[in-house]
Amino acid sequence: MTGTLIRLPDPEVCRFSTVEANVLRRLSEGAGIDTMARELGLAAPLVQEYVRSVLRKVRERTDQQRP
Numbered sequence: 001m002t003g004t005l006i007r008l009p010d011p012e013v014c015r016f017s018t019v020e021a022n023v024l025r026r027l028s029e030g031a032g033i034d035t036m037a038r039e040l041g042l043a044a045p046l047v048q049e050y051v052r053s054v055l056r057k058v059r060e061r062t063d064q065q066r067p
Contacts, residue, residue, distance in 0.1 A: 015057070016054065016057065019040065019042075019050055020050055020053055020054050020057070022040065023036060023040075023047065023050045023051060023054055024054050026039070027051065027054070033047050033048055033051070
């Protein structure tokens with residue numbers, strides 16, 4: 001099976017908080033919401049909110065880069 005290479009955005013460009021950066025890193029490693037919640041000591045709904053925030057910031061940055 002071949003993996004897909006995902007290029008993570010530059011944290012300085014998207015201005016991720018520390019928790020958002022940790023969530024993004026763990027997502028890129030394939031961690032699920034429950035796993036991240038346990039590792040970060042947060043409730044799963046809060047981790048889901050961080051995931052939404054990260055995705056929103058990535059989308060906004062991507063939209064800004066389009067011609």
